[in-house]
Amino acid sequence: AQKVTQAQTEISVVEKEDVTLDCVYETRDTTYYLFWYKQPPSGELVFLIRRNSFDEQNEISGRYSWNFQKSTSSFNFTITASQVVDSAVYFCALSEGGSQGNLIFGKGTKLSVKP
C-alpha cells in the first residue's frame, strides 16, 4: 500500500539558515506523482511542486530546491536562507499512477523560522 512518511514533526531554525524537510514514500507502482504543499498559519494549502516518477532531475525555484531519489524513495525539500515567511506546515504527498487519483499525504512538518 502507498504511504508517505515525514519523520520530522517540528523543526525550528533561525532566519538565514538552510533547512531540509525529509519525505520518504512507499508505492508499488512504477508510475506515480509526488507533491509538496505549504500550509501557512492562515490555513490554506499552497501547491509548491509536482514531480513524476520518470523525472529524477532535481528542481530549483528561487530559495526552494527538491531532491528526488528513486533509489531511496525520497523526495526531500530544502529551503536556502530561510525567512520568517517560510514558517508553515509542509506536506509531502503521493498520487499513484493506477489509482483514482487519490492524493496520500504525510503527516506534515511544522517549520518555525525565528528572526
Next chain:
Amino acid sequence: NAGVTQTPKFRVLKTGQSMTLLCAQDMNHEYMYWYRQDPGMGLRLIHYSVGEGTTAKGEVPDGYNVSRLKKQNFLLGLESAAPSQTSVYFCASSMRRYGYTFGSGTRLTVV
C-alpha cells in the same frame, strides 16, 4: 475563476445534529475529494468521486455520506455529528493526477 469554493467556512454543531458541506468547482474537473485534517495527522481522505453520479470511500469514511449529483458539486453530509468529527475539512478537485486544486477549508466544531 473561483476554483474550488467551500461553504460554509466555519460551523459549530451540537452532538447529534446534521449538516451538509458544499464543495463547488468551476474547472470542469472530473475528480473531487473530501479530506479532513486533524492535528498531527496530515490530511486523510474521507470520500472521493471520479465523475458525476459516482462516489467511493476513502481512508476514513465512517460517519459521513457524500453525493455528486452534478459534476461541479460534491456534498459531504454528517447525519449525526459527533465530537470526533471536529476537524478542518478540505475539498479538492483534479483532472486525474495532474493538478489538484484545494478549497480554503471548513472549520467544524462539534460540541
